[in-house]
Amino acid sequence: MDREGLLEIAEAEKNQRKRHRIHCCTSTGCQAASSLDVKKNLTKAAKEQGLSDEVDIVGVGCMGFCGNGPLVEIEPDNQLYETVTPDQAEGIISSLKGGNASAAQGNLHHPFFSRQMPIVRENSGKVDPERIEDYIAFGGYQALCKALYDMTPEEIVEEVRQSGLRGRGGGGFPTGLKWATVAKMPGERKYLICNGDEGDPGAFMDRSVLESDPHRVIEGMAIAAYAVGAEHGYIYVRAEYPLAIKRLEKAIKQAKKYNLLGSQILDSPFDFKIDIRIGAGAFVCGEETALIQSIEGRRGNPVPRPPYPAEKGLWTYPTLINNVETFGNIPPIVERGSEWFSGIGTENSKGTKIFALTGKIENNGLIEVPMGITLREIVEEMGGGVPDGEVKAVQTGGPSGGCIPENLLDTPVDYDSLKEVGSMMGSGGMVVMDKGTSMVAIAQFYMDFCREESCGKCIPCRAGTEQLYALLTKLLKKQATAADLAKMEALCEMVKSTSLCGLGMTAPSPVVSTLRYFRDEYEELLQERGYSQVNGKVTIG
Amino acid sequence: MSKIRFATIWLAGCSGCHMSFLDMDEWLIELADQVDVVYSPVGSDLKDYPENVDVCLVEGGVANEDNLELIQQVRDRTKTLISFGDCAVTANIPAMRNMLGGRDPVLKRGYIELGDNSPQLPHEPGIVPELLDQVIPVHQVVPIDIFMPGCPPSADRIKATIEPLLNGKEPAMEGREMLKFG
Amino acid sequence: MSVKTLKINGQDIAAEAGKSILQVAKEEGIPIPTLCHLEGVTDVGACRLCLVEIKGINKLLPACVTEIGEGMEVETNTPRLQEYRRMTVELLFAEGNHMCSFCVANNNCELQDAAIEVGMDHTRFDYRFPDRGMDLSHPEFAIDHNRCILCTRCVRVCDEIEGAHVWDVGQRGEQCYIISGLDQPWGEVDACTSCGKCVDACPTGAIFRQGTTTAEKLGDRAKLSFLINAREKQEWTR
Numbered sequence: 001m002d003r004e005g006l007l008e009i010a011e012a013e014k015n016q017r018k019r020h021r022i023h024c025c026t027s028t029g030c031q032a033a034s035s036l037d038v039k040k041n042l043t044k045a046a047k048e049q050g051l052s053d054e055v056d057i058v059g060v061g062c063m064g065f066c067g068n069g070p071l072v073e074i075e076p077d078n079q080l081y082e083t084v085t086p087d088q089a090e091g092i093i094s095s096l097k098g099g100n101a102s103a104a105q106g107n108l109h110h111p112f113f114s115r116q117m118p119i120v121r122e123n124s125g126k127v128d129p130e131r132i133e134d135y136i137a138f139g140g141y142q143a144l145c146k147a148l149y150d151m152t153p154e155e156i157v158e159e160v161r162q163s164g165l166r167g168r169g170g171g172g173f174p175t176g177l178k179w180a181t182v183a184k185m186p187g188e189r190k191y192l193i194c195n196g197d198e199g200d201p202g203a204f205m206d207r208s209v210l211e212s213d214p215h216r217v218i219e220g221m222a223i224a225a226y227a228v229g230a231e232h233g234y235i236y237v238r239a240e241y242p243l244a245i246k247r248l249e250k251a252i253k254q255a256k257k258y259n260l261l262g263s264q265i266l267d268s269p270f271d272f273k274i275d276i277r278i279g280a281g282a283f284v285c286g287e288e289t290a291l292i293q294s295i296e297g298r299r300g301n302p303v304p305r306p307p308y309p310a311e312k313g314l315w316t317y318p319t320l321i322n323n324v325e326t327f328g329n330i331p332p333i334v335e336r337g338s339e340w341f342s343g344i345g346t347e348n349s350k351g352t353k354i355f356a357l358t359g360k361i362e363n364n365g366l367i368e369v370p371m372g373i374t375l376r377e378i379v380e381e382m383g384g385g386v387p388d389g390e391v392k393a394v395q396t397g398g399p400s401g402g403c404i405p406e407n408l409l410d411t412p413v414d415y416d417s418l419k420e421v422g423s424m425m426g427s428g429g430m431v432v433m434d435k436g437t438s439m440v441a442i443a444q445f446y447m448d449f450c451r452e453e454s455c456g457k458c459i460p461c462r463a464g465t466e467q468l469y470a471l472l473t474k475l476l477k478k479q480a481t482a483a484d485l486a487k488m489e490a491l492c493e494m495v496k497s498t499s500l501c502g503l504g505m506t507a508p509s510p511v512v513s514t515l516r517y518f519r520d521e522y523e524e525l526l527q528e529r530g531y532s533q534v535n536g537k538v539t540i541g
Numbered sequence: 542m543s544k545i546r547f548a549t550i551w552l553a554g555c556s557g558c559h560m561s562f563l564d565m566d567e568w569l570i571e572l573a574d575q576v577d578v579v580y581s582p583v584g585s586d587l588k589d590y591p592e593n594v595d596v597c598l599v600e601g602g603v604a605n606e607d608n609l610e611l612i613q614q615v616r617d618r619t620k621t622l623i624s625f626g627d628c629a630v631t632a633n634i635p636a637m638r639n640m641l642g643g644r645d646p647v648l649k650r651g652y653i654e655l656g657d658n659s660p661q662l663p664h665e666p667g668i669v670p671e672l673l674d675q676v677i678p679v680h681q682v683v684p685i686d687i688f689m690p691g692c693p694p695s696a697d698r699i700k701a702t703i704e705p706l707l708n709g710k711e712p713a714m715e716g717r718e719m720l721k722f723g
Numbered sequence: 724m725s726v727k728t729l730k731i732n733g734q735d736i737a738a739e740a741g742k743s744i745l746q747v748a749k750e751e752g753i754p755i756p757t758l759c760h761l762e763g764v765t766d767v768g769a770c771r772l773c774l775v776e777i778k779g780i781n782k783l784l785p786a787c788v789t790e791i792g793e794g795m796e797v798e799t800n801t802p803r804l805q806e807y808r809r810m811t812v813e814l815l816f817a818e819g820n821h822m823c824s825f826c827v828a829n830n831n832c833e834l835q836d837a838a839i840e841v842g843m844d845h846t847r848f849d850y851r852f853p854d855r856g857m858d859l860s861h862p863e864f865a866i867d868h869n870r871c872i873l874c875t876r877c878v879r880v881c882d883e884i885e886g887a888h889v890w891d892v893g894q895r896g897e898q899c900y901i902i903s904g905l906d907q908p909w910g911e912v913d914a915c916t917s918c919g920k921c922v923d924a925c926p927t928g929a930i931f932r933q934g935t936t937t938a939e940k941l942g943d944r945a946k947l948s949f950l951i952n953a954r955e956k957q958e959w960t961r
Contacts, residue, residue, distance in 0.1 A: 567725060575890065624845065627822075627823070627824060629790045630824070630844070631816070631845070631846070631850070632850060633822055633824065634821075634824065634825070635821060636850065637822070639850075639852035640820065640852055640853070640854045640855075641854075642854065675850075675852065677850070678845070678850070680845060681849060685845075688845040689843035689844075690844060690845070691821065692824030698827070714844050715842055717839050719829075720838065720839045720842065720843070720844055721823075721835060721838075722821075722823040722824075722835060722838060723822075723823025723824045723826065723829040723830070723835065723838055723938075
């Protein structure tokens with residue numbers, strides 16, 4: 001297999017295409033809303049109406065508008081149908097011959113779609129994630145060809161560095177710098193890890209990318225492996241993502257068949273294989289050192305850094321570990337060049353970011369937006385605002401992030417601006433809250449999450465999050481005093497400064513950020529004395 | 542100059558701290574010269590806690606409604622409140638009932654499961670004080686000025702805490718001699 | 724041997740490269756409190772008591788696993804560190820059921836000592852009074868989880884020195900506890916050689932010899948260093 005071979009496959013694939021291509025979302029969300037039955041009925045209807053030769057019914061990944069699934073899209077007509085039920089399938093097919101479809105029509109010109117800039121998700125919702133040939137027809141694996149045939153590893157690292165791409169898992173570390181470190185480490189053996197242990201409440205960006213376009217991630221990984229000199233990679237996915245795992249397994253198998261993974265890839269001297277490791281669902285395993293421990297078969301506890309995985313990672317060898325979305329950005333950067341990529345976004349945050357837009361908002365779903373777009377544009381224009389209400393705050397960064405109040409919604413979405421307002425980019429969760437939301441209760445919710453997910457290794461995180469949770473609960477029960485509030489703030493500072501890993505260090509963030517912007521809500525709950533008489537029974541706060 | 546008004550009280554504890562207090566032996570006579578003992582289970586017969594107390598040692602954790610009421614009254618009427626001994630500072634041994642998970646399981650365990658003849662739950666409102674759900678250290682209920690750990694604190698530690706106060710100074714609560722729990 | 728020069732609390736120090744800040748501070752007689760550190764087994768940086776400030780690094784780093792570097796300026800006892808250490812010990816006391824007065828390790832307990840060292844006269848945090856159990860199934864020893872601070876010294880000593888790996892950690896967060904074997908009663912774990920190293924490694928009264936009562940667990944903390952020295956340098960006298 002070589003470049004010509006790929007082009008031949010793409011050509012053959014395109015020649016097979018029929019006049020209409022109907023995309024039916026088969027991602028987890030839409031599947032839960034019976035999209036598999038919709039697809040079955042579409043196929044059946046096409047056959048019954050004698051359109052089998054005219055129409056391809058393709059199961060695709062996520063189209064983004066998850067709140068209104070199942071979604072069905074007809075190409076080349078660009079007709080979108082929302083909340084399609086299985087019995088509406090027949091009507092959709094007959095609409096191809098001028099009939100009327102009863103299914104609700106979606107509007108692809110709505111800002112929810114039109115303001116997006118899909119790069120990582122450019123094939124999502126279009127390509128059949130279970131067929132490598134379809135991915136190749138979309139130009140897939142051309143970037144790998146370019147990397148292997150036309151570029152040296154150093155050139156690739158430089159290209160990624162120039163692109164300004166930063167880690168999409170949350171921390172925002174410059175990807176090129178990380179690659180350069182691993183590439184420069186001496187030694188024969190190096191590893192590559194793709195972190196797919198997405199665990200923030202309400203976040204499903206990585207799952208969607210893996211389910212919708214697994215080859216994109218595999219291609220990104222292969223390019224990265226070539227650039228840093230690794231021959232073995234792991235994709236760490238949580239067990240709660242069975243569909244993503246299934247599609248990845250299938251994709252790896254197909255890639256091996258076409259010699260896009262394995263030995264002497266694309267007839268070059270480069271060898272690379274990928275194994276999947278399934279996580280048992282511990283949030284902390286998304287932390288890179290804990291993830292490595294988990295792959296090694298140990299308890300998923302973080303270990304102190306330095307040494308960083310780039311120097312001493314999996315089985316003590318230099319290891320490159322990047323997030324799913326980060327790898328998804330690699331093929332287009334290699335193919336279209338760093339200049340193109342760095343033209344998108346802001347000065348210090350290049351490219352796009354995928355967000356899972358959820359909460360009290362009209363349009364729920366996944367969006368990929370250029371860096372620098374404001375929160376207000378996302379929430380009000382794309383998201384359509386709060387149904388029958390007003391926005392109070394937007395939470396980004398999951399349990400490590402913070403709540404940004406309505407008056408700061410004009411903050412541009414980039415790593416530094418979000419940090420400045422006390423939140424963070426995070427992996428891409430974005431939860432919209434309305435005026436009826438208690439910010440103390442929100443802080444308590446996230447603290448509950450952190451205390452449950454603490455690995456228990458270091459004391460500040462294990463015991464500190466418990467105490468913070470207890471103090472928040474005490475506040476909400478109206479049993480806390482001003483002294484308790486002061487104690488809580490001191491403890492936040494301590495947990496942040498002394499915890500071993502990122503989970504602990506950022507665990508107080510939801511409290512700190514809500515205190516920063518909504519202090520009055522905390523103060524309203526304070527009592528003069530820390531005990532109270534409830535129904536004649538004395539309770540001690 | 543009027544004498545320092547001195548008190549000690551005893552909540553949920555074993556009285557060991559008070560026994561240790563009495564171990565100060567001849568220094569007690571010196572102490573008696575310098576203070577008026579206005580309330581104490583071991584040094585006074587008064588039933589009501591008086592107003593305007595300068596220093597009070599609190600032994601024991603807060604375990605029932607009586608303890609709670611008394612400690613609030615004591616706090617309101619006392620300048621310097623000293624958490625006296627491990628039960629006051631940490632709730633200690635009385636708090637071992639907390640692991641049973643609340644008031645009702647404790648009473649059930651003590652009076653029904655372990656009761657010999659005619660097991661029954663005590664219920665005499667106004668006479669037998671109701672248990673709180675948990676035994677808690679004193680500082681969880683009222684602000685404390687000085688903590689004196691120890692089970693019991695030794696006579697030397699008690700003396701080293703009280704003596705500076707008599708001279709209007711803060712005791713230095715630091716080091717093994719003054720801080721060791723247990 | 725290469726040498727690095729650094730400053731600890733303003734004091735100029737020259738020390739062998741590759742050593743940890745904790746090792747060097749110890750050699751120089753500069754006290755840094757520890758709990759999960761145990762001479763002879765791998766450090767894990769879990770208790771966070773030995774955190775120090777290093778000029779130019781905005782993160783506090785654990786002295787036990789941070790190697791010394793040329794020109795490093797380390798502060799081991801700033802007011803900020805003192806406050807954090809005290810809070811750490813307070814959190815530990817509030818988390819378990821640590822009643823010193825009738826503990827086997829009373830007067831010989833590293834947690835008790837740490838409380839004195841950080842000047843803790845009470846804990847500001849509400850006691851959690853967890854319902855933890857005990858395991859008395861081993862014929863010679865016992866583990867009382869109420870007194871465990873999860874330092875994992877037993878886990879490491881059993882794995883690295885004795886080679887039996889009887890101990891490990893189960894669950895997560897506050898629910899964590901030390902498990903023996905495959906979460907079996909200790910007495911049923913065939914791998915246990917009854918060597919007793921975990922008893923000596925335990926900083927508190929959590930693991931003890933049966934039959935010892937209040938303040939009777941004296942422990943032999945030096946035994947471990949002796950054993951390692953004996954194995955590595957063939958010096959079999961103490």
